Amino acid sequence: MSKVDHIKRLQADPDGLDFDGLRRQGIELLQALSSGRWTDYNLHDPGVTLLELLCYGLTDLVYRTDFSVADFLTGTDGYIDYHAQALYPPQEVFPNQPVTDLDFCKLIYDRLPSVEDVWVHTHNEDHSVRGLLSVFIKPHESLFKHSDTELQQFHEKLRQDVFSLLSAQRNLCRDIAQIQIVQPQAYTLGGEVEIDDSRPRAEIYADIYFRCAKLISSGSQITRFEDMRRQGMSWEEILTGPLTTHGYIDERSFLQESYDIDVVKLITLIRHIPGVKNVHSLHLIDEQGAVHEHLEFDHHDANCPVLHFIKTPEKILDLRLQHSRGNSVNEKNVTEQLDHALSAKSQREVLAFGEQVALFLKKHEFSHDAFRRNQGDISDIVTLPQGQHREFNHYTSLGENLPAIYGINHFGVPRSEPDEVHAKAKQLKAYLYPFEQIMANYLHSLQHARDLYSIDPELDRTYFARFLTDKQISNIAPLYATHADQQEVDAILREQDHFEQRRNRVLDSLLGLYGEVFPEIELRRHDYYHADQIEQHLIDCKIQLLQHLCELSAGRGSGRNLQLASSHLSRLEQRIRILIGSYSDAVSSSLVTPLQGQIKHVSNTRYHERLLKQINVPSDLSLDKLELIAQTREMQKIHDFRLPHGQLCDSLLQNGITRENYRMFRTSEQHAWVCLVNKDEEVWPFALLPIEEISDYVQQMIDAIANVSLACEGLHVLEHILLRPRQAQTDKPLDRAISHDFYTHRVSIILPAYTARFADLKARFWIESLISEQLPAHILPDFYWLDFPFLAQFEVRQEKWLGQMRAFAEGNYSGDASALDQSSLELIEFLKKNRHPQSSRYWI
Template sequence: MSADSTGPALARRQSGQPDRFNQLKQQALADIVQLAAKRWTDYNLHDPGITLLEQLCFSLTELEYRCDFNIEDLLTPAHGEIDYQALGLVAPQHILSCRPTTAEDYRRYLLDCLPQLADIHLLTDKLTGLYRAVAVAADSSQTPEQLKAAIRRCYSARRNLGEQLGEIELLQPLACQPEAKLQIHAAADPVEVVAELYYRCRQLLQQSSERQSYAALLAQGLSYEQLFTGPLTPGGVLVHCAPQISVQLEAFFQPLQRIDGVEQLLQFALRCDNQLYYDSLPLQQGLALYRLVLPESGSGNAISLYLGDKQVSVEPAAVAQRYQQKIFHQHSRWQLEPDRLCPLPQGRYRPLAQYHTLQQLLPVNYGLQQNPAQLHNAQWQLKGYLLLFEQLLANFLAQLQQLPALYSPDNLNQSYYFQLLNDSQLSGINRLYAEDMAAQLTAVYQQFDNVLARKHRLLDYLLALYGESLNQHSLQHYDYYHSAHSGAVRRLQQKVRYLKQIVVMTRDRVAAPDHYASLWRDAIGGFVQKQALLLDLGQTAQSLTTAVLRYKLRLSSKRQLQSLYLDETRADGLLQPVPAIRLPFAPDSRRARRRLAAAVCLQGDIVPQQLLQSGINLSHYRISQQGQDYQLLLKVAHSQHDEWWLCGSFRQYRGAVILANCLSRFLCQLSYQSEGLHVIEHLLLLAAKSRARVPEAFYNGQLTVLCPNWTARFADPGFQRLVAESVQLNCPAHLNCQVLFISFERMHRFERLFKYWRSAVKAGQPLQDSATALVQYLYALRKAAGLEGGDAPAD
């Protein structure tokens, strides 16, 4: 084509970089020259090796093309719906929104949660440190006591650590009725004009509780990050969260003048409590609390409309009906399901693993597309040689197809994937494959598939998407209840749980317990949940002494079992370690209980605390043969002499082995299920302030965290330091947090007092007695740890 041609033409590539195919080919040729040197041919196109190289480079470009699909296409399974929850991905409205944090946030949340509220403001009481609520009821369907109880329950469900709602005062808003004279156009609808005037007056009077819909804010150009700042309120977003300082009537004139059909606003005033106000409205306790009142039928209309010099009459009932329609339409605009507002990306399913063999791309004279029965040995040899490359390419596509499984937190068994080609892809392939080819490839991949390490990296990446990480280096030194392999699996599962609870771990990380929820079940709070997960604690949903008490046992730090002192002559027969065996029953099953019935150390109601700490380790057990009997002995921890406890005596050696394994597993489970923590906020115990003789500073910004000291991990000073460091590091900076490790007896007594107090809170009963008993005992525990002044608690 000539240079001056104006016909259609393809634009030349302006970039100096070659395309991917040529780039791959040039790189491969450079490698061949370096490796083969003069042993290769002249590298011309007629060379069969160059032909194979070109086909391989072309196939590699196909892999790159499929990798460039949109990420939602790569994650879409065959049924066409991406399972975001299974992939550990959270919608923006849940991960970007936060808990109520400020007084304005609580106002937004409470107004959205309680439609029976017209308005509410939370004010800080500087004397007690509590929130004081000033509320206005929207209707009279509930008594004041019922409304106050609903506010407390709703607030408690979203309360943060160190915060509490104190006094609730219900105020009557000032009844306001507009009085105005308007000049209207001839084409104006009088009913519509008056209804719109009342509607705009209501908006201006209740400006601090005016809302906008999420859809409207999104249409205004707000990003998701701006849209979901603060708590998520499906009922709409408050335009102004802060209370109005004053209400000036001059702000009404311009909005009323702009009503369609109004030619001029001749006169305007507001009547409040039979007084006319022309400049500003009065406040109640510094708050602007008003309600608009419509005139009743037959009482005359305070709004006068004029068409020229002629006054226009308006039916009050028609105005009231149109006014209610406007309010209903406004509320319907606010309501929106957040999930509909933020539709998650949906991809298109693509059969990524579908493989097109490169042998089909070779010239016909190679003869590889013929009937397999007509192929010569040399052609079969070429097929087998090319299969090495074919299998690598097919496996890559299989790996790409399994991306959802690879990134799924629930899939912890495999990270490498492969596929076998079939006759439809490559004719005669079964002749080249071994009979058990799938099993052989599975064994090869399992040999190199370090699932734990690869999954740890993938989970670290998914956590990093939310700006989170989980450091487990310190925790892995305290795997008292796991073997090396099971401990590694446990830490991987810990990351999976962290990712699945990412909203609680981030948004609710300082959430306080809901004291109106079920005790030991739902009333734990996000702060306790996060600490339990970070420290891999076994108990968050019930008391810490229940695991022991349900077996009708009690632990004691003072009681000791009958000890056996062995001399050197008997020690030789003692040193028979107990082998680990796999038991065909669970540690708490009936079969296990029957085996444990033979354990002498568990007979009786009170069990030594040392048994729980020493008996978890199978290496602490020994079997000694005394005559025809086999005695199972347990080494006494920290004993000065060669001191042992007798656990059981058996006629057969296997009976002692089974009991040792069963007892070790049972005590491990008992210890793990007893590990947890209780968080006590001193601010909630102010009801005891007048009766409990403790310093006033006891209530100011103080938290006490109670942990057990009777399990093997919690008896370790190193793990105690790790617990204290983790709790204090994650505690809000304005709170003083102290961690105490107490005995089983003291923990049991505390939980009884705490349950008594919690039951009184939930039932709305007086708290003086229960709070006083709890404060006095808690103060004594802190004094015993050297934190307060007073006497140590009695057990």
């Protein structure tokens, strides 16, 4: 190997950020700005010396900027808070909700150790409702036969577990048609195998039985994650589809429509077992005693072959283990007794041998079950980047790099020097101070890079300043004004910090890491409730999306879990509410509850009549007699504020969120009526108040109406496939003149039409388009914009239907479904009656 006999030449920084590059740029700028007065740019010039000093300081900033990203994100404890940075590990961000039939197979096989194999078939026939799943489960069967009662109980429990799992992972417009447990058909082994003395005979016998049983029964195989990584598979490939907890599952095994078992496969398997020298013959024996050398079945068959170990002398001796050194009459060699009638002694020997085999088989089954049931922690395998905590904001004054004769380092100017020298040193220190403050602020911003690129809702700045004290710049304190402190430096920098704009851009970049684009332009255009705080509202919405990003992205196509109460939001509903800016952690799935509690919804007529019945209400109100309400700079919050009369109507919801619609009608120099001017210029008087309180009262009224409106601005997603007839045979079947297309890949989106934003047609167009974009591409939505009374009727019908649906689902879709079918039909009729012509718009 040749040795390098010279030192490689140091190359210049390609970005021009090394000392030579910075000095060259500085000289060029000086020449361009002051060449008419300053022509000496040689090394001895003091100005050039200071320029080089500043360039040297900048190289330190460049050096610190080049550390790894992990170092910038590492906290004082030496760890990176990945969730605070909205940086999610592979096991959280890569997996998704099961979508394909193979995804559901992997999910069932992984989550339910009692499943030996599984097939999922989706109904796509033209004459049937598409999207229904038929699931065929091949249960795990012990090598030891159980009673029929125990087997039936085991199968029923397994069916319930599969149903609960699929209900929790159900997709929109998908449902379960049937779950069929494939019944076992028992076989035993027969044949002659030649063995050696390396292992006990019973252990070899048990090994043969167990491995053959797994080959006959098992359809798939789980491989540990670390083994797949060692084989070179990436995390993207390993974590494609639903997250598996036990290991990687190759989905190709679920693609087999049929499966054949040939004794050749079994012989090949047995020959690789330690202690086996040769296989002279092998066959399968069914319960009737018939011999088989080939079995074939598919997932539509009602039965599947399994291997049972039966501890009777005849069945044990069907599989004979022959030593290659010849037969011997002892407990290890009982095969010669097959040619003679079994004596009592030989039967005891065979049964004792069978007990030894059974112990080894139970050991194998225990190990296998432990592996299937052990839930590995994938986070122990995934190696996340780790950095080193560094004090990036440590700052040393530029003056420390100048010769002591300048008098601005920690030695200072000797006391023996005249005052003029002391004054010049202070002047130089003050001259360099702006440069030092800028560089110190830059390093302080580096220190807070993890705060800037975080989803901390309390963050209130994107530029970070540091107040330089005598620890950083020697004897700088006497140069400061008396009021100079950290707050003063922060206030100066805050004037240059367009926080809300920069914060929004940072959050956009974090969303961009995951391919997410927040509909900022549309939300600005159609936001009715945050006119003065729209930027902060956008920040809050983006942080909400980043906080729930993994579950909202992976589960955006998930449907309602029919076995749970109806109070929870689906992932799609939660995602839509975040994107339109109406989500909060305390939001309810009901869209009418905010107007059915302390605040009641009434009609416009009833509300207006209530206002006119107030004491001393003016009767001669007209627009020309009203005055504008001046807005105070600082609002004084009114304690225990309540909306007038504890009621809201559509007109107040739609007009009361705009401050320009409010006026006051003076009754004296100190008091006036607060009035609202509707779109038809009708004047509504609300309350008689002192004039100095009116502005704050109006603002709190606007805020209260906005909060109620946002709580109402959600949606209901009604899947048509769940409305299909359930009762196959009834005495009085329901007459439904409805085609299968109505139930196939269709949803009805129910929205309130009475809030200010949702009453705007342009906002409706945007929301319909947004919902259509977020839905899976194969699902066709119908939109229903309902007034409050109709929406309340819908929720009553839906709640009744969901309760019956939950009871039906808890019974695994069995039992009397006539009441459920009747409720489904009532919902369908409600949709027909309230369908608006505009709801036929299709967004593609």
